[in-house]
Amino acid sequence: MSMLEGAPWLLAHKSMLEVNKPRKISLYGKDYVLWKDNLGEVKALPNACPHMGAMLSEGWCQQGKDGASEIVCPFHALGFDGKGCTILPGTKKKTLPQLEPLELIVQGDLIWSYGNCKPQASIPNILNEISSQYEFVGHIADISIESNLLSMLLNMHDYNHQNGTHRPLFKIEEVQFKSFQDHGHHSHALYNLPTAPTTLAEKLRHPKLLLLPKIIEVHLENHFPSMVIFHGENLLGRIAQVNFFLPESTNRTRTYVLLYGLPKSFAFPLLKHNLLDFARVITEQDGDILGKIYSNTVPKMKLNNEVGMDWVRRNFENWPEIVESNLSKRMF
Numbered sequence: 001m002s003m004l005e006g007a008p009w010l011l012a013h014k015s016m017l018e019v020n021k022p023r024k025i026s027l028y029g030k031d032y033v034l035w036k037d038n039l040g041e042v043k044a045l046p047n048a049c050p051h052m053g054a055m056l057s058e059g060w061c062q063q064g065k066d067g068a069s070e071i072v073c074p075f076h077a078l079g080f081d082g083k084g085c086t087i088l089p090g091t092k093k094k095t096l097p098q099l100e101p102l103e104l105i106v107q108g109d110l111i112w113s114y115g116n117c118k119p120q121a122s123i124p125n126i127l128n129e130i131s132s133q134y135e136f137v138g139h140i141a142d143i144s145i146e147s148n149l150l151s152m153l154l155n156m157h158d159y160n161h162q163n164g165t166h167r168p169l170f171k172i173e174e175v176q177f178k179s180f181q182d183h184g185h186h187s188h189a190l191y192n193l194p195t196a197p198t199t200l201a202e203k204l205r206h207p208k209l210l211l212l213p214k215i216i217e218v219h220l221e222n223h224f225p226s227m228v229i230f231h232g233e234n235l236l237g238r239i240a241q242v243n244f245f246l247p248e249s250t251n252r253t254r255t256y257v258l259l260y261g262l263p264k265s266f267a268f269p270l271l272k273h274n275l276l277d278f279a280r281v282i283t284e285q286d287g288d289i290l291g292k293i294y295s296n297t298v299p300k301m302k303l304n305n306e307v308g309m310d311w312v313r314r315n316f317e318n319w320p321e322i323v324e325s326n327l328s329k330r331m332f
């Protein structure tokens with residue numbers, strides 16, 4: 001199963017890393033340790049210590065000779081700088097690099113990586129645009145799911161799964177598809193989801209239902225393969241909820257959400273917690289269903305509005321080529 005080598009993946013937003021707290025990240029079947037040093041710079045090395053293989057992510061950080069924090073192995077306490085060099089006990093000189101760093105491309109707070117593969121697509125600029133216009137609200141739902149990348153992407157571009165996967169949350173009555181705009185590796189899907197009325201008792205039991213309008217107007221902006229942006233707006237403000245996907249290995253995929261907001265009312269910050277919690281519940285429900293699919297099943301039937309999945313399959317099969325955009329359609 002392909003993991004789309006050469007695509008750019010967003011490893012993390014800087015706020016997801018605490019200063020001097022190592023974190024394990026997996027990409028393309030390899031583990032890395034990522035840490036934000038005392039100067040705010042982010043470094044990444046393979047996670048297996050070159051001495052005897054201990055997990056560096058289980059270690060700690062200390063100030064190195066050059067002033068920046070280095071990662072210390074939990075087994076015999078060798079410290080490695082961002083280039084993978086260490087100082088052996090009894091010597092005063094740094095060794096040559098003992099580990100090949102994971103190359104990072106840091107744009108503001110956004111930490112991208114090609115997983116040391118040859119880049120086959122450029123980093124979408126949309127997140128820089130959103131960061132410059134919106135406030136960063138927070139991150140949520142960072143989970144690793146036993147699913148291959150393709151299954152995860154199909155789920156995220158499946159406009160019919162609300163009634164099953166998200167049934168306890170949404171009570172969607174139908175999918176009113178409006179349009180799909182296909183621009184190769186970039187697309188937009190617009191549709192409305194009328195929601196069933198809920199009683200006051202239900203709302204009190206599940207306060208999240210209070211956030212649901214009568215009709216959810218969905219605008220998804222898709223950047224193949226690594227992100228889907230949900231654009232939403234109500235009287236209090238606008239949000240951009242960005243869902244990310246990363247192939248940790250052939251059968252594990254990581255997902256998480258970054259939330260950005262553009263307040264229109266002083267009451268917007270009150271929503272913050274609820275919006276993040278909403279994103280968490282949705283992501284967990286997606287993760288749950290992905291663990292319950294026989295992913296090698298060949299579909300024998302097709303539903304309406306599967307155009308997003310057609311878009312994923314076409315881009316996946318042809319990666320990294322961008323084939324002719326042929327899925328744009330309007331339906332009223």
Ligand code: FES
Pocket residue numbers: 049050051052053054073074075076077078
């Ligand atoms: S295994 Fe890391 S210092 Fe020995």
Ligand SMILES: [Fe+2]
Pocket residue numbers: 155156161165166282286
């Ligand atoms: Fe979902």
